[in-house]
Amino acid sequence: MTRHLLSCEDLTAEDAILILDTAKRLGELSTGPMRKLPTLRGRTVVNLFFEDSTRTRISFEAAAKRLSADVINFAAKGSSVEKGESLKDTAMTLEAMGADAVVIRHPASGAPYRLANAGWIGGSVINAGDGTHAHPTQALLDAYTMRDHLRGGTGDLQGLRVCIVGDILHSRVARSNVSLLTTLGADVTLVAPPTLLPIGVEEWPAKISYSLDDHLPETDALMMLRVQNERMNSAYFPSAREYSRRYGLTASRMSRMPEHSIVLHPGPINRGMEIASEVADSPRAVIIEQVRNGVITRMAVLYLLLGGSESGLGDLVDEEATA
Amino acid sequence: MNLPAHRVVLDASDISRSVTRIAHEILEDSKGANDVVILGIPNRGVHLAHRIGGLIETFEGREIPVGSLDVTMFRDDLRRGKLRSLEPTNIPACGIEDRLVVLVDDVLYSGRTVRAALDALGEFGRPRAVRLAVLVDRGHRELPIRADFVGKNLPTSRSETIRVRLREVDDTDEVVLEATS
Known part of the structure:
Protein backbone atom coordinates (compact mmCIF):
# COMPACT_ATOMS: atom_id res chain seq x y z
CA MET A 1 0.00 0.00 0.00
CA PRO A 136 6.74 11.22 -11.66
CA THR A 137 3.48 12.47 -13.18
CA GLN A 138 5.40 13.92 -16.14
CA ALA A 139 6.99 10.53 -16.76
CA LEU A 140 3.59 8.86 -16.46
CA LEU A 141 1.98 11.17 -19.01
CA ASP A 142 4.95 10.63 -21.36
CA ALA A 143 4.61 6.86 -21.00
CA TYR A 144 0.87 7.18 -21.58
CA THR A 145 1.44 9.16 -24.77
CA MET A 146 4.00 6.65 -26.07
CA ARG A 147 1.79 3.67 -25.24
CA ASP A 148 -1.20 5.32 -26.86
CA HIS A 149 0.64 5.93 -30.15
CA LEU A 150 3.01 3.00 -30.35
CA ARG A 151 1.49 0.15 -28.32
CA GLY A 152 -2.22 0.47 -29.07
CA GLY A 153 -2.93 1.96 -25.64
CA THR A 154 -2.52 -1.25 -23.63
CA GLY A 155 0.07 -3.25 -21.73
CA ASP A 156 3.67 -2.24 -21.15
CA LEU A 157 6.39 -0.72 -23.38
CA GLN A 158 8.51 -3.85 -23.91
CA GLY A 159 11.18 -3.21 -26.54
CA LEU A 160 10.15 0.37 -27.29
CA ARG A 161 13.19 2.42 -28.32
CA VAL A 162 13.19 5.81 -26.61
CA CYS A 163 15.79 8.57 -26.95
CA ILE A 164 15.92 11.39 -24.42
CA VAL A 165 17.91 14.34 -25.74
CA GLY A 166 19.26 17.40 -23.95
CA ASP A 167 20.09 18.60 -20.48
CA ILE A 168 20.04 15.29 -18.62
CA LEU A 169 22.18 16.75 -15.83
CA HIS A 170 19.52 19.09 -14.47
CA SER A 171 16.47 17.17 -15.60
CA ARG A 172 14.13 15.50 -13.14
CA VAL A 173 11.96 14.67 -16.16
CA ALA A 174 14.80 12.58 -17.62
CA ARG A 175 15.44 10.80 -14.31
CA SER A 176 11.80 9.90 -13.80
CA ASN A 177 11.43 8.82 -17.41
CA VAL A 178 14.47 6.54 -17.34
CA SER A 179 13.11 4.87 -14.24
CA LEU A 180 9.51 4.46 -15.39
CA LEU A 181 10.24 3.57 -19.02
CA THR A 182 12.72 0.86 -18.06
CA THR A 183 10.27 -0.49 -15.47
CA LEU A 184 7.82 -0.80 -18.35
CA GLY A 185 10.39 -2.60 -20.50
CA ALA A 186 11.50 0.17 -22.87
CA ASP A 187 15.11 0.61 -24.05
CA VAL A 188 16.22 4.13 -23.20
CA THR A 189 19.14 6.03 -24.72
CA LEU A 190 20.29 9.35 -23.29
CA VAL A 191 21.76 11.76 -25.83
CA ALA A 192 23.62 14.84 -24.61
CA PRO A 193 26.96 16.59 -24.67
CA PRO A 194 29.24 15.14 -21.95
CA THR A 195 28.92 18.34 -19.91
CA LEU A 196 25.16 17.84 -19.58
CA LEU A 197 25.33 14.27 -18.28
CA PRO A 198 25.40 13.74 -14.52
CA ILE A 199 28.21 11.97 -12.70
CA GLY A 200 27.32 8.31 -12.28
CA VAL A 201 25.02 8.24 -15.32
CA GLU A 202 26.73 5.02 -16.46
CA GLU A 203 25.01 3.32 -13.51
CA TRP A 204 21.57 4.27 -14.87
CA PRO A 205 19.63 1.59 -16.74
CA ALA A 206 20.12 3.49 -20.02
CA LYS A 207 22.58 3.72 -22.90
CA ILE A 208 24.59 6.92 -23.28
CA SER A 209 25.43 8.68 -26.51
CA TYR A 210 26.93 12.01 -27.56
CA SER A 211 25.50 11.93 -31.07
CA LEU A 212 21.86 12.43 -31.94
CA ASP A 213 22.38 11.57 -35.61
CA ASP A 214 23.50 8.02 -34.79
CA HIS A 215 20.18 7.13 -33.20
CA LEU A 216 17.52 8.72 -35.38
CA PRO A 217 16.77 5.70 -37.61
CA GLU A 218 16.34 3.40 -34.57
CA THR A 219 14.08 5.57 -32.46
CA ASP A 220 10.38 5.02 -31.85
CA ALA A 221 9.93 7.94 -29.48
CA LEU A 222 12.21 10.95 -29.31
CA MET A 223 11.95 13.14 -26.26
CA MET A 224 13.50 16.59 -26.56
CA LEU A 225 14.27 18.34 -23.28
CA ARG A 226 14.13 22.09 -22.94
CA VAL A 227 17.45 23.88 -22.79
CA GLN A 228 16.92 26.10 -19.81
CA ASN A 229 17.86 29.68 -20.54
CA GLU A 230 19.74 30.03 -17.28
CA ARG A 231 22.17 27.29 -18.44
CA MET A 232 22.99 28.88 -21.77
CA ASN A 233 25.80 31.05 -20.47
CA SER A 234 27.11 28.61 -17.89
CA ALA A 235 29.77 26.96 -20.07
CA TYR A 236 27.88 23.67 -20.47
CA PHE A 237 28.21 24.16 -24.21
CA PRO A 238 30.09 26.72 -26.32
CA SER A 239 27.08 28.55 -27.72
CA ALA A 240 23.35 28.18 -28.16
CA ARG A 241 23.87 27.92 -31.90
CA GLU A 242 26.36 25.11 -31.59
CA TYR A 243 24.05 23.19 -29.24
CA SER A 244 21.19 23.67 -31.63
CA ARG A 245 23.29 22.49 -34.59
CA ARG A 246 24.36 19.26 -32.89
CA TYR A 247 21.38 18.43 -30.67
CA GLY A 248 18.46 20.40 -32.08
CA LEU A 249 15.71 18.47 -33.86
CA THR A 250 15.39 19.88 -37.37
CA ALA A 251 13.04 18.77 -40.13
CA SER A 252 15.87 17.01 -41.93
CA ARG A 253 16.78 15.09 -38.79
CA MET A 254 13.15 14.14 -38.23
CA SER A 255 12.92 12.82 -41.79
CA ARG A 256 15.53 10.20 -40.87
CA MET A 257 13.35 8.76 -38.12
CA PRO A 258 10.97 5.83 -38.77
CA GLU A 259 7.52 6.64 -40.23
CA HIS A 260 5.69 5.65 -37.05
CA SER A 261 7.95 7.55 -34.66
CA ILE A 262 6.74 10.39 -32.44
CA VAL A 263 8.39 13.47 -30.94
CA LEU A 264 7.72 14.44 -27.34
CA HIS A 265 8.63 17.54 -25.36
CA PRO A 266 7.66 18.32 -21.74
CA GLY A 267 7.24 21.99 -22.63
CA PRO A 268 7.54 24.87 -22.69
CA ILE A 269 9.41 24.56 -25.98
CA ASN A 270 12.12 26.86 -27.31
CA ARG A 271 11.34 27.06 -31.01
CA GLY A 272 14.54 27.12 -33.05
CA MET A 273 16.64 25.96 -30.11
CA GLU A 274 16.16 22.30 -29.21
CA ILE A 275 13.27 21.87 -31.65
CA ALA A 276 12.66 23.54 -35.02
CA SER A 277 9.36 25.30 -35.49
CA GLU A 278 8.30 23.07 -38.40
CA VAL A 279 8.99 19.98 -36.26
CA ALA A 280 6.97 21.31 -33.35
CA ASP A 281 4.04 21.93 -35.71
CA SER A 282 4.30 18.61 -37.55
CA PRO A 283 1.76 15.84 -36.94
CA ARG A 284 4.50 13.67 -35.44
CA ALA A 285 4.99 16.10 -32.58
CA VAL A 286 2.58 15.06 -29.84
CA ILE A 287 3.31 17.97 -27.52
CA ILE A 288 -0.28 19.17 -27.25
CA GLU A 289 -1.51 15.62 -26.70
CA MET B 1 -17.77 -28.45 8.75
CA ASN B 2 -20.27 -26.06 7.33
CA LEU B 3 -19.81 -25.81 3.60
CA PRO B 4 -21.75 -23.13 1.73
CA ALA B 5 -24.70 -24.57 -0.15
CA HIS B 6 -24.57 -23.98 -3.91
CA ARG B 7 -27.65 -24.14 -6.02
CA VAL B 8 -27.80 -23.58 -9.76
CA VAL B 9 -30.88 -21.41 -10.23
CA LEU B 10 -30.46 -20.80 -13.97
CA ASP B 11 -28.60 -23.12 -16.31
CA ALA B 12 -27.32 -22.38 -19.80
CA SER B 13 -30.63 -23.00 -21.55
CA ASP B 14 -32.55 -20.95 -18.94
CA ILE B 15 -30.18 -18.04 -19.52
CA SER B 16 -30.49 -18.39 -23.26
CA ARG B 17 -34.32 -18.38 -23.08
CA SER B 18 -34.30 -15.36 -20.72
CA VAL B 19 -31.98 -13.36 -22.93
CA THR B 20 -34.04 -14.21 -26.02
CA ARG B 21 -37.25 -13.17 -24.26
CA ILE B 22 -35.70 -9.88 -23.12
CA ALA B 23 -34.57 -9.18 -26.69
CA HIS B 24 -38.16 -9.75 -27.92
CA GLU B 25 -39.57 -7.57 -25.15
CA ILE B 26 -37.21 -4.71 -25.97
CA LEU B 27 -38.22 -4.99 -29.61
CA GLU B 28 -41.89 -4.95 -28.69
CA ASP B 29 -41.59 -2.15 -26.13
CA SER B 30 -39.66 0.09 -28.51
CA LYS B 31 -41.90 -0.76 -31.49
CA GLY B 32 -39.08 -2.03 -33.68
CA ALA B 33 -35.98 -0.81 -31.81
CA ASN B 34 -35.37 1.93 -34.38
CA ASP B 35 -33.65 4.32 -32.00
CA VAL B 36 -32.45 1.82 -29.40
CA VAL B 37 -28.90 1.99 -28.01
CA ILE B 38 -27.93 -0.88 -25.70
CA LEU B 39 -25.35 -0.14 -23.03
CA GLY B 40 -23.97 -2.86 -20.79
CA ILE B 41 -22.61 -2.16 -17.33
CA PRO B 42 -19.18 -3.85 -16.84
CA ASN B 43 -18.28 -6.53 -16.48
CA ARG B 44 -20.96 -9.09 -17.21
CA GLY B 45 -23.64 -6.62 -18.23
CA VAL B 46 -21.54 -5.83 -21.29
CA HIS B 47 -21.58 -9.44 -22.48
CA LEU B 48 -25.32 -9.67 -21.90
CA ALA B 49 -25.77 -6.40 -23.83
CA HIS B 50 -23.91 -7.85 -26.80
CA ARG B 51 -26.01 -11.02 -26.70
CA ILE B 52 -29.24 -9.04 -26.61
CA GLY B 53 -28.06 -6.68 -29.33
CA GLY B 54 -26.98 -9.62 -31.47
CA LEU B 55 -30.38 -11.28 -31.12
CA ILE B 56 -32.28 -8.12 -32.08
CA GLU B 57 -30.00 -7.80 -35.10
CA THR B 58 -30.91 -11.35 -36.15
CA PHE B 59 -34.63 -10.69 -35.72
CA GLU B 60 -34.58 -7.34 -37.52
CA GLY B 61 -31.72 -7.79 -39.97
CA ARG B 62 -30.02 -4.51 -39.20
CA GLU B 63 -27.32 -3.27 -36.91
CA ILE B 64 -28.13 -2.33 -33.32
CA PRO B 65 -25.64 -0.03 -31.55
CA VAL B 66 -24.21 -1.75 -28.45
CA GLY B 67 -21.67 -0.28 -26.03
CA SER B 68 -20.47 -0.25 -22.45
CA LEU B 69 -20.77 2.27 -19.64
CA ASP B 70 -18.49 2.13 -16.60
CA VAL B 71 -20.25 3.70 -13.64
CA THR B 72 -17.47 3.42 -11.05
CA MET B 73 -16.66 7.14 -10.91
CA PHE B 74 -20.32 7.87 -10.17
CA ARG B 75 -20.85 5.45 -7.30
CA ASP B 76 -21.82 6.83 -3.91
CA ASP B 77 -20.14 4.01 -1.98
CA LEU B 78 -16.58 4.38 -3.32
CA ARG B 79 -15.11 5.58 -0.08
CA ARG B 80 -16.65 2.73 1.88
CA GLY B 81 -14.67 0.03 0.17
CA LYS B 82 -11.37 -0.82 -1.39
CA LEU B 83 -10.57 1.00 -4.55
CA ARG B 84 -12.33 -0.23 -7.66
CA SER B 85 -10.46 -0.43 -10.94
CA LEU B 86 -12.11 1.27 -13.90
CA GLU B 87 -13.56 -0.69 -16.79
CA PRO B 88 -13.96 0.36 -20.43
CA THR B 89 -16.58 2.86 -21.47
CA ASN B 90 -17.51 2.67 -25.11
CA ILE B 91 -20.40 4.76 -26.36
CA PRO B 92 -21.49 3.85 -29.93
CA ALA B 93 -20.69 6.50 -32.55
CA CYS B 94 -24.38 7.46 -32.89
CA GLY B 95 -24.32 8.75 -29.30
CA ILE B 96 -27.29 8.64 -26.93
CA GLU B 97 -28.89 12.01 -27.58
CA ASP B 98 -32.67 11.51 -28.03
CA ARG B 99 -32.17 7.74 -28.23
CA LEU B 100 -33.91 5.02 -26.28
CA VAL B 101 -31.12 3.72 -24.07
CA VAL B 102 -31.43 0.23 -22.62
CA LEU B 103 -29.07 -0.32 -19.70
CA VAL B 104 -28.12 -3.96 -19.16
CA ASP B 105 -26.71 -5.50 -15.99
CA ASP B 106 -26.44 -9.03 -14.68
CA VAL B 107 -27.94 -8.60 -11.20
CA LEU B 108 -30.24 -5.93 -9.81
CA TYR B 109 -29.84 -5.67 -6.03
CA SER B 110 -29.60 -2.37 -4.09
CA GLY B 111 -30.16 -0.26 -7.20
CA ARG B 112 -27.09 1.86 -6.49
CA THR B 113 -25.26 0.76 -9.61
CA VAL B 114 -28.24 1.81 -11.72
CA ARG B 115 -28.43 5.18 -9.99
CA ALA B 116 -24.74 5.69 -10.77
CA ALA B 117 -25.40 4.64 -14.37
CA LEU B 118 -28.16 7.23 -14.74
CA ASP B 119 -25.71 9.90 -13.59
CA ALA B 120 -23.00 8.57 -15.90
CA LEU B 121 -25.35 8.75 -18.89
CA GLY B 122 -25.60 12.50 -18.33
CA GLU B 123 -21.95 12.78 -19.39
CA PHE B 124 -22.83 11.72 -22.89
CA GLY B 125 -26.17 13.34 -23.60
CA ARG B 126 -29.87 13.26 -22.88
CA PRO B 127 -31.62 10.08 -23.99
CA ARG B 128 -35.28 10.14 -25.04
CA ALA B 129 -35.91 7.50 -22.40
CA VAL B 130 -33.90 4.99 -20.38
CA ARG B 131 -34.94 1.38 -19.75
CA LEU B 132 -33.31 -1.25 -17.57
CA ALA B 133 -32.79 -4.91 -18.42
CA VAL B 134 -31.34 -7.39 -15.91
CA LEU B 135 -30.77 -11.12 -15.95
CA VAL B 136 -31.61 -11.55 -12.26
CA ASP B 137 -33.58 -9.32 -9.91
CA ARG B 138 -32.78 -10.46 -6.38
CA GLY B 139 -34.71 -7.79 -4.48
CA HIS B 140 -33.52 -5.74 -1.48
CA ARG B 141 -33.72 -2.38 -3.25
CA GLU B 142 -32.35 0.62 -1.37
CA LEU B 143 -33.53 3.14 -3.95
CA PRO B 144 -36.80 3.66 -5.88
CA ILE B 145 -35.52 1.83 -8.97
CA ARG B 146 -37.05 -1.07 -10.89
CA ALA B 147 -36.19 -3.06 -13.99
CA ASP B 148 -38.28 -2.96 -17.19
CA PHE B 149 -37.05 -6.31 -18.48
CA VAL B 150 -36.20 -9.11 -16.04
CA GLY B 151 -34.78 -12.53 -16.87
CA LYS B 152 -35.70 -14.03 -13.53
CA ASN B 153 -37.04 -12.70 -10.25
CA LEU B 154 -35.14 -14.46 -7.52
CA PRO B 155 -36.18 -13.83 -3.94
CA THR B 156 -33.01 -14.03 -1.84
CA SER B 157 -31.82 -13.35 1.64
CA ARG B 158 -29.12 -10.74 2.15
CA SER B 159 -26.77 -13.40 3.46
CA GLU B 160 -26.89 -15.20 0.14
CA THR B 161 -24.68 -14.43 -2.85
CA ILE B 162 -25.71 -14.55 -6.48
CA ARG B 163 -22.98 -15.50 -8.94
CA VAL B 164 -23.59 -14.99 -12.61
CA ARG B 165 -21.18 -16.87 -14.83
CA LEU B 166 -21.10 -16.20 -18.55
CA ARG B 167 -19.20 -18.20 -21.13
CA GLU B 168 -17.44 -15.06 -22.47
CA VAL B 169 -15.48 -14.76 -19.20
CA ASP B 170 -16.22 -17.87 -17.14
CA ASP B 171 -16.38 -20.63 -19.80
CA THR B 172 -19.90 -21.55 -18.69
CA ASP B 173 -23.40 -20.06 -18.55
CA GLU B 174 -25.07 -20.36 -15.16
CA VAL B 175 -26.48 -18.43 -12.24
CA VAL B 176 -25.64 -19.88 -8.84
CA LEU B 177 -27.13 -19.06 -5.45
CA GLU B 178 -24.59 -19.45 -2.68
CA ALA B 179 -25.92 -19.59 0.85
CA THR B 180 -23.06 -18.66 3.12
CA SER B 181 -24.10 -19.54 6.66
Missing part, protein backbone atom coordinates in the same frame (compact mmCIF):
# COMPACT_ATOMS: atom_id res chain seq x y z
CA THR A 2 1.55 3.28 -1.07
CA ARG A 3 -0.31 6.36 0.05
CA HIS A 4 2.03 8.73 -1.78
CA LEU A 5 3.51 9.19 -5.24
CA LEU A 6 7.03 10.44 -4.64
CA SER A 7 9.16 8.97 -7.41
CA CYS A 8 8.91 6.47 -10.23
CA GLU A 9 11.30 4.14 -8.39
CA ASP A 10 8.42 3.39 -6.02
CA LEU A 11 6.20 2.13 -8.84
CA THR A 12 6.13 -1.50 -9.93
CA ALA A 13 5.27 -2.26 -13.54
CA GLU A 14 1.85 -3.38 -12.27
CA ASP A 15 1.24 -0.05 -10.51
CA ALA A 16 2.38 1.92 -13.53
CA ILE A 17 0.14 -0.03 -15.90
CA LEU A 18 -2.78 0.39 -13.49
CA ILE A 19 -2.27 4.17 -13.55
CA LEU A 20 -2.06 4.21 -17.36
CA ASP A 21 -5.13 1.97 -17.73
CA THR A 22 -7.08 4.14 -15.29
CA ALA A 23 -6.08 7.25 -17.24
CA LYS A 24 -7.30 5.61 -20.44
CA ARG A 25 -10.69 4.84 -18.87
CA LEU A 26 -10.93 8.42 -17.64
CA GLY A 27 -10.15 9.60 -21.17
CA GLU A 28 -13.07 7.50 -22.43
CA LEU A 29 -15.36 9.17 -19.90
CA SER A 30 -14.22 12.62 -21.02
CA THR A 31 -15.01 12.48 -24.71
CA GLY A 32 -18.23 14.44 -24.88
CA PRO A 33 -19.00 17.85 -23.43
CA MET A 34 -16.89 17.25 -20.38
CA ARG A 35 -18.53 17.77 -17.06
CA LYS A 36 -17.30 17.06 -13.60
CA LEU A 37 -17.09 13.53 -12.32
CA PRO A 38 -18.44 13.43 -8.75
CA THR A 39 -15.81 10.99 -7.51
CA LEU A 40 -13.75 13.17 -5.14
CA ARG A 41 -16.56 15.42 -3.96
CA GLY A 42 -15.77 16.68 -0.46
CA ARG A 43 -12.06 15.96 -0.74
CA THR A 44 -9.50 18.74 -0.57
CA VAL A 45 -6.39 18.84 -2.75
CA VAL A 46 -3.74 21.46 -1.99
CA ASN A 47 -1.34 22.59 -4.69
CA LEU A 48 1.74 23.60 -2.72
CA PHE A 49 4.13 25.25 -5.17
CA PHE A 50 7.47 26.57 -3.93
CA GLU A 51 8.59 27.02 -7.54
CA ASP A 52 6.72 28.70 -10.35
CA SER A 53 5.21 26.18 -12.69
CA THR A 54 2.06 27.36 -14.33
CA ARG A 55 1.69 24.34 -16.60
CA THR A 56 2.03 21.65 -13.96
CA ARG A 57 -0.10 23.56 -11.48
CA ILE A 58 -3.01 24.17 -13.83
CA SER A 59 -2.82 20.56 -14.99
CA PHE A 60 -3.16 19.29 -11.41
CA GLU A 61 -5.82 21.90 -10.75
CA ALA A 62 -7.84 20.82 -13.80
CA ALA A 63 -7.46 17.16 -12.82
CA ALA A 64 -8.64 17.71 -9.24
CA LYS A 65 -11.53 19.93 -10.33
CA ARG A 66 -12.77 17.46 -12.93
CA LEU A 67 -13.01 14.95 -10.10
CA SER A 68 -15.00 17.52 -8.07
CA ALA A 69 -12.33 17.91 -5.38
CA ASP A 70 -11.94 21.25 -3.66
CA VAL A 71 -8.65 22.84 -4.73
CA ILE A 72 -6.52 25.20 -2.69
CA ASN A 73 -3.61 26.81 -4.48
CA PHE A 74 -0.75 27.74 -2.23
CA ALA A 75 2.07 29.56 -4.01
CA ALA A 76 5.15 30.29 -1.96
CA LYS A 77 5.55 33.72 -3.53
CA GLY A 78 3.82 36.38 -1.50
CA SER A 79 2.88 33.84 1.19
CA SER A 80 3.88 33.04 4.72
CA VAL A 81 6.85 31.12 3.28
CA GLU A 82 8.43 34.42 2.28
CA LYS A 83 8.02 35.49 5.87
CA GLY A 84 10.23 32.58 6.87
CA GLU A 85 7.75 29.82 7.60
CA SER A 86 9.35 26.37 7.50
CA LEU A 87 8.05 23.45 5.45
CA LYS A 88 6.96 21.82 8.70
CA ASP A 89 4.80 24.74 9.78
CA THR A 90 3.31 25.12 6.30
CA ALA A 91 2.51 21.41 6.30
CA MET A 92 0.88 21.51 9.72
CA THR A 93 -1.24 24.47 8.63
CA LEU A 94 -2.45 22.52 5.60
CA GLU A 95 -3.13 19.50 7.77
CA ALA A 96 -5.27 21.62 10.09
CA MET A 97 -7.24 22.76 7.03
CA GLY A 98 -8.01 19.12 6.24
CA ALA A 99 -5.97 18.50 3.11
CA ASP A 100 -6.59 15.00 1.76
CA ALA A 101 -3.72 15.34 -0.69
CA VAL A 102 -0.83 17.75 -1.06
CA VAL A 103 0.66 18.23 -4.51
CA ILE A 104 4.11 19.65 -3.92
CA ARG A 105 6.61 21.34 -6.23
CA HIS A 106 9.86 22.28 -4.49
CA PRO A 107 13.34 23.41 -5.61
CA ALA A 108 14.98 21.07 -3.09
CA SER A 109 15.32 17.40 -4.06
CA GLY A 110 13.71 15.29 -1.36
CA ALA A 111 11.25 17.86 -0.01
CA PRO A 112 8.21 15.72 -0.95
CA TYR A 113 9.80 12.72 0.74
CA ARG A 114 10.29 14.75 3.92
CA LEU A 115 6.72 16.02 3.76
CA ALA A 116 5.40 12.47 3.36
CA ASN A 117 7.50 10.78 6.01
CA ALA A 118 7.99 13.32 8.80
CA GLY A 119 4.59 12.61 10.33
CA TRP A 120 3.40 16.19 9.82
CA ILE A 121 0.38 15.33 7.71
CA GLY A 122 -2.03 12.46 7.34
CA GLY A 123 -2.94 12.92 3.68
CA SER A 124 -1.30 11.73 0.48
CA VAL A 125 1.71 13.51 -0.95
CA ILE A 126 2.13 13.77 -4.72
CA ASN A 127 5.47 14.94 -6.05
CA ALA A 128 5.00 17.55 -8.79
CA GLY A 129 8.75 18.01 -9.27
CA ASP A 130 11.51 18.32 -6.68
CA GLY A 131 14.88 19.83 -7.54
CA THR A 132 16.74 17.64 -10.00
CA HIS A 133 15.29 14.49 -8.44
CA ALA A 134 11.91 13.41 -9.81
CA HIS A 135 8.75 14.43 -11.62
CA GLN A 290 0.95 15.35 -23.82
CA VAL A 291 -0.84 18.28 -22.18
CA ARG A 292 -4.23 16.60 -22.56
CA ASN A 293 -2.84 13.28 -21.36
CA GLY A 294 -1.29 15.09 -18.39
CA VAL A 295 -4.74 15.94 -17.06
CA ILE A 296 -6.17 12.42 -17.33
CA THR A 297 -2.98 10.87 -15.94
CA ARG A 298 -3.11 13.17 -12.91
CA MET A 299 -6.82 12.40 -12.52
CA ALA A 300 -5.86 8.72 -12.46
CA VAL A 301 -3.24 9.28 -9.76
CA LEU A 302 -5.67 11.31 -7.64
CA TYR A 303 -8.39 8.68 -8.07
CA LEU A 304 -6.07 5.79 -7.19
CA LEU A 305 -4.71 7.54 -4.09
CA LEU A 306 -7.95 9.13 -2.83
CA GLY A 307 -10.86 7.33 -4.49
CA GLY A 308 -11.31 4.38 -2.14
CA SER A 309 -11.09 3.86 1.59
CA GLU A 310 -7.37 3.25 1.06
CA SER A 311 -4.88 3.77 -1.75
CA GLY A 312 -5.19 1.54 -4.80
CA LEU A 313 -1.47 1.60 -5.57
CA GLY A 314 0.59 -1.31 -4.35
CA ASP A 315 -2.39 -3.54 -3.61
CA LEU A 316 -5.53 -3.30 -5.67
CA VAL A 317 -8.35 -5.63 -4.88
CA ASP A 318 -10.87 -5.62 -7.65
CA GLU A 319 -14.08 -6.56 -5.95
CA GLU A 320 -16.85 -8.36 -7.73
CA ALA A 321 -19.28 -5.61 -8.52
CA THR A 322 -22.32 -5.91 -6.32
CA ALA A 323 -25.36 -4.64 -8.13
